Amino acid sequence: MDCFGIITGANGYLAKNVINVLDNYCDKIFLIDIKHSEDPNQITKYENVNLDVTDENRVKDFFQSIDYSNFNKSILVNMAAIDHKVNEDGPEFNWSIENSNIDSLRKSLEVSLVGTFLTSKYFCINSVNNNLISYVLNFASDLSILISDDSVYNSLNNHKPIDYAIAKHGLLGLTKYFAVYYAKNNIRVNTISPSGVANNQSKEFVEAYEKLAPMNRMIEAQEIEGAVEFLISDKSSFITGQNIVLDGGKSIW
Numbered sequence: 001m002d003c004f005g006i007i008t009g010a011n012g013y014l015a016k017n018v019i020n021v022l023d024n025y026c027d028k029i030f031l032i033d034i035k036h037s038e039d040p041n042q043i044t045k046y047e048n049v050n051l052d053v054t055d056e057n058r059v060k061d062f063f064q065s066i067d068y069s070n071f072n073k074s075i076l077v078n079m080a081a082i083d084h085k086v087n088e089d090g091p092e093f094n095w096s097i098e099n100s101n102i103d104s105l106r107k108s109l110e111v112s113l114v115g116t117f118l119t120s121k122y123f124c125i126n127s128v129n130n131n132l133i134s135y136v137l138n139f140a141s142d143l144s145i146l147i148s149d150d151s152v153y154n155s156l157n158n159h160k161p162i163d164y165a166i167a168k169h170g171l172l173g174l175t176k177y178f179a180v181y182y183a184k185n186n187i188r189v190n191t192i193s194p195s196g197v198a199n200n201q202s203k204e205f206v207e208a209y210e211k212l213a214p215m216n217r218m219i220e221a222q223e224i225e226g227a228v229e230f231l232i233s234d235k236s237s238f239i240t241g242q243n244i245v246l247d248g249g250k251s252i253w
Contacts, residue, residue, distance in 0.1 A: 002027050002070055002071045002072060002073065003025055003026045003027060003028075003071060003072075003073035003074060003075065004026055004027065004028040004029070004030070004066070004070075004071050004073075004074050004075075005022040005025070005026035005028070005029045005030070005074070005075040005076075005077070006029070006030045006032060006074075006075070006076045006077065006119070006123065007019065007022070007029065007030070007031055007032060007077045007079060008032045008033070008051075008053055008076075008077070008078050008079055008080040008115070008116075008119055009032075009033060009078075009079035009080035009081060009139075010031035010032055010033045010036075010048075010079070011033040011036065012079050012080075012081075012083075013197065013199055013221065014079065014139070014194070014197065014221055014224060015031075015079055016221075017221050017222055017224050017225050017228070018077050018079065018224075018225075018228055019031075020222075020225055021225050021228045021229045021232070022075060022077070022232075023045075024229075025075065025232060025233075026045075026075065027045070027070075027071075028045060028047070028070075028071075029045060029046050029047070030047050030049050030066075031046060031047065031048050031049065032049045032051045032053070032062075032080070032119075033048075033049075033050070033051070033080075034050065034051065034052050034053075035050055036048040036050055049062065053080050053111065053115030053116070053118060053119055054110045054111060054114050054115045054118070056118050059118045059119055059122055060122050062122075063122040063123060063125075063126050064122075064126070066126070068126065068129075068130040068132070069130075071130075071132065072131075072132055072133065073132055073133045073134065074123070074127055074132045074133075074134045074135075075134070075135045075136075075137070075232050076119060076120065076123045076134070076135070076136045076137070077137045077139065077228070078115075078116045078119060078120065078136070078137070078138045078139060079139045080111055080112070080115050080116065080119075081108075081111060081112045081139070081167065082107065082108040082111050082112065082163070082164075083164065084160060084161050084164060086153075086201045086202065086205050087200065087201065087202070088200050088201065088202050089202060090153075090154070090202045090204070090205065091153050091155075091158060091205075093158070093160075093161055094157075094158055095158065095159050095160070095161040095162075096157060096158075096159055097159075097162065100161075100162065104161070104163065105161075105162065105163045105166075108161075108163035108164070108167055109163060109166065109167055109170070112163075112167035112168070112170070112171065113167055113170045113171070113174065116138060116171060116174060117174060120136055120138075120174070120178055120189075123136065124136070124178065124181075124182050124185070124187055127185070127187055128182070128185045128187075132186075133186045133187075134185075134186065134187045134188075135187070135188050135189075135190075135231065135232045136175075136178060136187065136188070136189040136190075137189075137190055137191070137192060137228065137231055137232060138171050138174065138175050138189070138190070138191045138192070139191070139192055139194075140168040140171045140172065140191050140192065140193040140243065141164070141168045141193055141194065141195070142193050142194065142195040142196075142245060142246075142247045142250060142251060143160070143164060143165045143168045143169075143193075144168035144169055144171060144172050144191065144193045144243060145169075145172075145193065145243070145245065145251055146250075146251055147165055148160035148164075148165065149212055151208060152205055152208040152209045152212070153205070154204050154205070154208065168193070171191060172191060172243055175189050175190065175191045175241060175243070176241045179240040179241030180241065183240060188231075188236070188237075188239065188240040189240055189241060190231050190236075190239060190240060190241065190242050190243070190244065191242070191243040191244070192224065192227050192228065192231070192243075192244050192246065193243055193244065193245045193246065193247070194219050194223075194224055194246045194247070195213065195218070195219055195245075195246065195247035195248060195250050196209050196218045196219065197218060197219050197220070197221055198217075198218040198219065198220055198221070199221070201218075206218065212250050212253070213247060213248035213249055213250040213253075214248060214249035214250075214252070214253065215248030215249055216248075217248065218248075219246055219247070219248065223246065224246060227244050227246055230244075231244065
């Protein structure tokens with residue numbers, strides 16, 4: 001069965017792990033981001049695509065440009081988002097409701113929610129029109145069901161910006177809506193919600209974060225691969241509209 005895959009936010013940290021999985025299932029993979037370090041190129045299997053997922057006309061044109069006659073299965077992984085990182089020096093942000101910037105909130109929701117809606121919309125429309133078996137996989141976070149414990153930022157005045165929690169909670173609603181809407185069309189739609197991913201954060205942050213989960217550690221990037229493979233394979237053939245939470249038990253405490 002010939003299959004193509006699409007990853008939005010393809011320059012993100014976890015995208016390489018999604019690519020590892022899709023590489024075993026897809027004959028063609030489109031790597032979408034707002035800008036790649038190199039000009040868009042066409043290799044045999046991978047194609048870099050510079051695309052703003054919030055631009056409806058460009059998103060529509062991209063999906064119309066695909067030659068669907070070569071495929072009978074398709075996979076869309078929505079990873080485009082604006083995140084707020086913690087690096088080896090600590091948080092890159094200093095946020096509070098009192099000092100919040102509404103433009104930053106709007107931009108984040110545009111990318112995470114509007115962008116995911118648009119890519120899912122035109123992916124599903126074209127999947128239906130071309131009779132493809134298709135999967136949509138949205139990447140959220142454990143903050144799709146929780147609110148961040150800001151004690152990990154080692155400051156009484158710093159908080160994870162609110163746009164991230166709003167966007168990730170919203171993705172669950174979007175997932176459920178699309179899952180119901182396209183269930184009759186052989187399209188399954190699910191969400192993966194990892195907790196904090198180990199990625200050279202400060203020692204103080206890691207030690208504080210590890211205390212939040214029964215397994216007493218952060219998730220490693222490669223540990224998302226099993227969940228991705230499960231949700232894009234026939235092993236999950238009766239699962240749609242669900243949120244798979246990978247958090248080491250954090251959400252049950």
